[in-house]
Amino acid sequence: METHQHPEDKYYFITDEERCKGCGLCIEFCPKDCLGFSDEINEKGWRVAKMHRMKDCIKCYMCERMCPDFAIYVNEVESAEKAET
Numbered sequence: 001m002e003t004h005q006h007p008e009d010k011y012y013f014i015t016d017e018e019r020c021k022g023c024g025l026c027i028e029f030c031p032k033d034c035l036g037f038s039d040e041i042n043e044k045g046w047r048v049a050k051m052h053r054m055k056d057c058i059k060c061y062m063c064e065r066m067c068p069d070f071a072i073y074v075n076e077v078e079s080a081e082k083a084e085t
Helices: 025-029 062-066 080-084
Strands: 002-005 012-015 035-041 047-051 072-075
Touching (some): 025 062
Antiparallel strands (some): 012 072
């Protein structure tokens, strides 16, 4: 899993690379163009979605809502460190 902390510590973004099939729906529907495809390939042979511009993310949840495989999560805790404990 890949985790990205928002610069203002308001929330963080998680991509489950093993669940992602690289359909691109999250990328297509992101209103701020924050997501893109990774250069790496997961175990299933897909180029997965990846956060490229976390500072521009407005927490609209479109990526999470559009993902048919539940591979993207936006979490509203104050920091990733607190979420892991």
